[in-house]
Amino acid sequence: MARIFSSPAPPGTCSILAEFISRTSGPLKAANVSAAVRSEGQVQSLSNLGVNIVQVDVSNELAVKEAVVSNEIDIVIHTASAVDSHIVSALIKALGQRRESSGQENYFIHSSVATIFSAEGGWPFGEVRDTDPIFEKEKEIEAAHPVRKTGIVVTELAKAQGVTSFNIPVPQVYGRGSGEWRKLSVSIPAYIRTSIKHKVVYKFDKDGSPHSVHISDLVAFYVLLTEKILQKEPIPSGEKGYYFPISHRTHWWAVMERLAKALHARGLVMEPxxxxxxxxxxxxxxxxxxxxxxxxxxxxxxxxxxxNAYRLGWQPKWDEETFLASLDDEIQAVQELDTVKSTVFDNPASNE
Known part of the structure; x- marks a missing residue:
C-alpha cells in the first residue's frame, strides 16, 4: 500500500487532501494518506478526517526524517514553501533514506510559482513549454530567483538521492477551496480586502495577463498526477518533470473593473x-x-x-469568462472566510 505525505497548512493542499480522502474507487482509495501539520490547532481541525496526522516542524531535518521514515512515506506532496530550500532538502533526504530501507521507489512533488517564468520574474527566454529543457535554462540564469533556486535544488538533490521528482509551477489560483483549513486564494482576496479597507479599487499602471487556474481544476491535476504515479505509468520526471497546470489567462484590468463595480454595488468602495x-x-x-x-x-x-499537464489527460473546466462571472462569489468568500493572511511565494498552491 502506497503511503502519501502532504502538508495541509496551505489550503490548496487541504483541498487536495480532502479530494484524496473522498475517493471511493481508483488507486487513491487504496493509498494510506498522512497529513503533516505544524500546530496543535491543525491537529484538532483534521483529527476527524480519518487520516494519519503528523505534527512536525518541516524546517527540522531530524524531525522530518523521523516522520517520513517511521510513517513509511513513499510520496511527498510539498506545498509548504517555494522559497525555502532547507525544507525541500530535508524532505528529499528523508525520502532517500526511506528508499534505502524499503528498496521501493519514492516520489517528491514540488509546488513552485509560475511567475518566475515571466520577464518580471527574471525569465529571459520568452515563450516556454513545460516540455522544453527548462532545467538547463534555469541553470543558465545567474541572478536566480529564490523560487528558482529551490526548484533547482529539488531536481538535483532528488536525482542524487534516487528520488523521482516533479516540479509544478503553480499559476494564480482562485476560487473557494475545500477541506478543514483555510479556503481562500492569495492574490484576489488581497485585492478585495485592500479595496474594502481603503474604499477604492486600485490597478497597476500596466495591465498584466497572468496564467490562472481554479482551485478545483488545480486539485484535479494533483489527483491525476498522483494516480499516474501510483499506477507506475511512465511519465516525465526529474529534469523533464515540469508541469504547467494552466487553464487560462486572467487580464488584471478587466478583473479590477469587475471588482470595482461589484464592490461599489455592495457599498464597499466609493467609486465603481x-x-x-x-x-x-x-x-x-x-x-x-x-x-x-x-x-x-x-x-x-x-x-x-x-x-505535459494536458498529456496526462487533465481537462480543466474553468476559463476566463467563468472566472470573471464569479468575482461576486470571490467577494462573498472573502467576507465569510478571510481570517488568515498568506504569502504568495511561501504557499504557491495555497487557497487560503
Missing part, C-alpha cells in the same frame, strides 16, 4: 471604477506582498505553454 496605484511601494504595503515581487505579482504575463 478602479484608480491607478500611487506607487509600487504603496501597492506592496497595502496588499501585504514583498516590494521586490510586486511588479511580478501585479503586472506579469509570461508565455507559458502547458503540454
Amino acid at each position: 471604477k478602479p484608480e491607478v496605484w500611487p506607487s509600487d511601494d504603496i501597492a506592496a504595503e497595502y496588499l501585504g506582498f514583498q516590494r521586490r515581487h510586486i511588479r511580478a505579482i501585479g503586472t506579469s504575463s509570461g508565455q507559458l505553454v502547458p503540454v
Whole structure:
C-alpha cells in the first residue's frame, strides 16, 4: 500500500487532501494518506478526517526524517514553501533514506510559482513549454530567483538521492477551496480586502495577463498526477518533470473593473471604477506582498505553454469568462472566510 505525505497548512493542499480522502474507487482509495501539520490547532481541525496526522516542524531535518521514515512515506506532496530550500532538502533526504530501507521507489512533488517564468520574474527566454529543457535554462540564469533556486535544488538533490521528482509551477489560483483549513486564494482576496479597507479599487499602471487556474481544476491535476504515479505509468520526471497546470489567462484590468463595480454595488468602495496605484511601494504595503515581487505579482504575463499537464489527460473546466462571472462569489468568500493572511511565494498552491 502506497503511503502519501502532504502538508495541509496551505489550503490548496487541504483541498487536495480532502479530494484524496473522498475517493471511493481508483488507486487513491487504496493509498494510506498522512497529513503533516505544524500546530496543535491543525491537529484538532483534521483529527476527524480519518487520516494519519503528523505534527512536525518541516524546517527540522531530524524531525522530518523521523516522520517520513517511521510513517513509511513513499510520496511527498510539498506545498509548504517555494522559497525555502532547507525544507525541500530535508524532505528529499528523508525520502532517500526511506528508499534505502524499503528498496521501493519514492516520489517528491514540488509546488513552485509560475511567475518566475515571466520577464518580471527574471525569465529571459520568452515563450516556454513545460516540455522544453527548462532545467538547463534555469541553470543558465545567474541572478536566480529564490523560487528558482529551490526548484533547482529539488531536481538535483532528488536525482542524487534516487528520488523521482516533479516540479509544478503553480499559476494564480482562485476560487473557494475545500477541506478543514483555510479556503481562500492569495492574490484576489488581497485585492478585495485592500479595496474594502481603503474604499477604492486600485490597478497597476500596466495591465498584466497572468496564467490562472481554479482551485478545483488545480486539485484535479494533483489527483491525476498522483494516480499516474501510483499506477507506475511512465511519465516525465526529474529534469523533464515540469508541469504547467494552466487553464487560462486572467487580464488584471478587466478583473479590477469587475471588482470595482461589484464592490461599489455592495457599498464597499466609493467609486465603481478602479484608480491607478500611487506607487509600487504603496501597492506592496497595502496588499501585504514583498516590494521586490510586486511588479511580478501585479503586472506579469509570461508565455507559458502547458503540454505535459494536458498529456496526462487533465481537462480543466474553468476559463476566463467563468472566472470573471464569479468575482461576486470571490467577494462573498472573502467576507465569510478571510481570517488568515498568506504569502504568495511561501504557499504557491495555497487557497487560503
